[in-house]
Amino acid sequence: MSERTFLILFFAIGILSLSGFTISTEDPPPNITSYTPQLQFACKPPYNSYQFCNTSLAVAARATSLISLLALPEKIGLLIENAASVPRLGIPAYQWWSESLHGVGGSGPGVSFNGIIPAATSFPQVIVTGASFNRSLWYKIASAIGVEGRAFFNVGQAGLTFWAPNVNIFRDPRWGRGQETTGEDPLVAAAYAIEFVKGFQGEDRRRGRTSGGERRELQQRAGEGRSDDIGLMASACCKHYTAYDLEKWGIYDRYNFDAMVTIQDMEDTYQPPFESCVEQGGASCLMCSYNSVNGVPTCAQKNFFQKAREEWGFNGYITSDCGAVAFIYEHHHFTKTPEDAVAVAFKAGLDMECGPYTTMFGPLAVEQGKLQVEDIDRALFNLLSVQIRLGLFDGNPKNIKHGNLGPSDVCTAEHRALALEAARQGTVLLKNHNNFLPLDRNRVSSLAIIGPMAMSHALGGDYAGQPCNPTSVFDGFQSYANKISYAIGCLDGVPCKTRAGFAEAVSLAREADIVIVVTGLDTSQEAEELDRYSLLMPGYQKDLVTTIASASKRPLVLLVTGGGPIDLAFAEKDSRIASILWIGYPGGEAGGNAVAEIIFGDFNPGGRLPITWYPESITKIPMTDMNMRPNLSRNYPGRTYRFYTGEKIYEFGHGLSYTNFTYKLLSAPNKLGILPGFIKAAAPRRIKALQQTNGELDYIYVDELEYCDSLIFNLQASVMNSGDVDGSHVVMLFSRGPKSSEMEGAPEKQLIWFDRIHTIARRSTEISVTINPCEHFSFADVHGRRTLPLGNYTLILWDLELTISINI
Incomplete structure (x- = not known):
């Protein structure tokens, strides 16, 4: 079917089930706190006598028992993210797809903000927390998100299987989803993966590193005892496996792109974050990506799945990215029929499809002998084992571990303070000529805040949820000056396609003691399915900055938003621009407050760039070239600070402080x-x-x-x-x-x-x-x-x- 038809069908099916719970069709306004969804859960009387409900049995025994009770149509209905109910066994429907990249997010159908919990703590986008280079901070953020995710589940507004973190390498600065990662270094990405998974799934980070063999031994021992010995607060999913970092560039898009990757680059760049995520983090999910690698779609790469399970000790389920199974046939043309696509994916080791292809074509694949029941049972065992570890077959969620978490555990003062601290630590001071910053609030009588991102509440980047208390950069400065004025500068916002609005901005700049210009990127420039073609500031933003710099009494402060690098050579060299701070996407929760605190010296910046900032000339290199190493014979400079031999605007790890x-x-x-x-x-x-x-x-x-x-x-x-x-x-x-x-x-x-x-x-x-x-x-x-x-x-x-x- 066409991509459009697939998406319409996919989301239509997804809407029918919300996180395994039945919710009233008359949804109340978000602020009505008396709203209580009707929870539907497995193993309540009279169905609690089944062996799969017996919490004294090992996980493997419970999962095997349930599989033995299922008919083939019921089994196939459980192999998609919008898993069907099995009424005769008292098993409700379950929506596997929930998101939690940097806070409980609303991007997937599994999460709803339309209920007793109307918001969740919005932490900075991952690229910003990556810039903190702080493992303990990463763990605390993930733990807080996991707690809030479980609270959402307990009131029927989310599932317990969340598809985060994104541990791909930010290889090319134009990648629209680079903002979701910790940057370009595999060591950093691996460390983040470990901390996020442990914190999110409820594992104590103080436990030492565990090898794949040791983890398999622990799992085997746990399987011989009670299921709660290896229980999960929530399930984390490391994505996108693997060598995925292109959305849409020219004639290539993520649905048809074949990434040609050397074994050298695969082993020391693309794979290490996934290996650490599984082997040391203990992730309970892997998501295969849309692209092919060396001619084979990743969701059909048996060797990748075997490597994870046999070498890294992976104990969990493998899901496709949404639509990826269909795209094996429709975009990659790797198989001749849709049922072949389903068969090749599940025989390779896939456990679940995000999408309807399996329920549409799986029965025919079995009938034709292309897919065996053994393959289906293996997949179900992995899926059900994770659900059992989450407590989804332990009866009423209120009576199990973490069942006491609820609305009072979301948007807590502690979590909001953590979001503020993360934004502080992730902000990077790129330039500070003559120690212009920090400012003395006693010497600033008027402040002009100018720019298309100054009043924006969209500071979370993609996969953001609904913040507890949305703030803008402008909001953050309210207590720092008696007179604060604002002008957007670019009337059409971040695209800044005309100079309309410049005059008002210039007028304000001439009158103010201090001018702060807020420009850069938002998700209209970089996002899922949206790569950039240029590293220059969008539209006339550069002209806005230089025009304001010419008009202001004193050198200005430039704040730069966005996840991807921008060619700031002009600003770095311009003495009228005294200071530059990269704030990325600091989060809709407290990002504006963090920026103001740094500029006025209440917090000393210490963030470092997690990715090299390149000049515009790097865009001459095709995004499709996956080679990390340079090749001088074809004028290819390589990728990332580890191999790149060309000119740089700012080095990986660059970041200034107010001290020495x-x-x-x-x-x-x-x-x-x-x-x-x-x-x-x-x-x-x-x-x-x-x-x-x-x-x-x-x-x-x-x-x-x-x-x-x-x-x-x-x-x-x-x-x-x-x-x-x-x-x-x-x-x-x-x-x-x-x-x-x-x-x-x-x-x-x-x-x-x-x-x-x-x-x-x-x-x-x-x-x-x-x-x-x-x-x-x-x-x-x-x-x-x-x-x-x-x-x-x-x-x-x-x-x-x-x-x-x-x-x-």
Whole structure:
């Protein structure tokens, strides 16, 4: 069917069920708090005698018991996101699709804000919280969202399966959904994935890292006991698996794009966040993406699904992105018939389709022998196991763990304070000429706030929900000056297609003591299904900025919104623009307040850019080129700070403060030796051959080493806040390894550790970093094999550099 027909049918079906609950057809206004949906749940009398309702049994036994009771049509009806009810077993319908990217969101049919809970805490967009480089903050945000998600479920306004986080790599600065990610670095994306999943699903972040084998052992042990041993507060879903970062560019769109990815790039860039999300985070869901990878749609990639389950220890369900199964046939033309598309996806290891294709064509696929009942039962086992872990077959939700969460646990003072803190920590000070900021409120009598994003309440970016108390940037400054004036500057908003409105803005700027211009991007410029073609400010926004700069009494402050980089070379060089802050999408909850606090010095900015900011010339490179490594023979500069060799506006990790920092190395080795006993007995053939010919050994494969732990060392340093202002500071440790002709594609440098610390003025803070060279210094070779180069490494810590050699 056509994409339009699919979407109409898809959403029509989706509306019929809301999160597994029946809700009155006469929905009351959002502010009527007496409204109570009629909850429908499984395992209530007389159906609670079934074995799948017995909470004393293991998850596997309960899931298997339920599958044995289902007829084939009932089974197929449970394989889509809008799962059908099974009335004869007392099982209500269930809507799997709920969203919670940076707060409970209204983008999916599983969440409703039309009920007893009319809003949810709106945290900053993920790219902003990524800029905080603060693991504990990420965990707290995810935990708060999970609590609010469970509260929504308990009053019938959401499901318990939420499709977040987005852990894709922000490879190309034009990508419309880059705002949903933590940026371009796989280490950061992986760390965020772990913290989000643990916090959201209710796992204690203090638990140490767990390997895939250890997690499988824990799961097996838990399966032998009670189901609540591995219970979930809510289910997180790592998406979009994998190598997905193009919406619509030229003739290509996400529904038909075939991403050609080398095994080298796959192993050390695209896959690590998903591996960490599963292996260390314990995600209970993976979502396969729309695109193909090397000729095969990802939702039909059996090897991807096997890797997750067999190597990473994945224990959960795999869902398609919405419509992706249909697009295997309709857009990728990978199969000859719709039923073939259903069959190839489920036989590859898919467990659920978001969309109706499976119910439409699944029965025929079974009848034709293309899809076996065993494949369906396997998928159901994975789906039902997650639902059992969530308590969906434990009877009345009010009587189970987390059943006491409700409206009073949403939009709490604690959660709103956390949203404010996240916006503070994620704001990045890009420029501060002559220490123009912070401003002294006692010396500012009038303030002009100008620009198309100054009064906007759409500060959450995409996948935002309904904020508890929406605020704009303009709102945030209300207590900081006696006279505050506003002009939009661009009458048509962010697109700014004419100069109409400039005159009013200039008039206000001439009269004010301080001028703050708020420009940049919104979701009319970058969003799902919307990539950019240019990195310049939209329309006449640049002209607005320079015109105001010419008219104002003093240099102005420029605030830049949006998730993707903008070419700000003109502003960086213009002395009339004293300070530039990137505020991204700081959240509709408290973003405006956070910005005002920073500008007037109530909070010292410490955010760092999570993505390189490129010049406009980067747009000459096709978005469709997935190669991370540069290729000088075709003038291809590579992607991200790890490999990019071209000009930059701002570096990855750039960010200023109102104070200064100096580093001092306290201790670190200068040499590490790999002894013969560290090398596996089966490995030395290549090594001996080189030694016999007096050849120089340039590298060793990580899997050739018997004892990687023997190379682990500690680096200790002190960070001195040499200024007069306290402030948090992001410490980032990079490594630059040796290069040789034999080792293709070594990174220019790569982040190996980061943390956010609080510093006191005129005092030093000590840091200690544990470094495992096998993990932190290695990268994938052209065959995807982890390789540790031998020779001299440069460790870069702010302005401090030290050399460590690794040799046999």
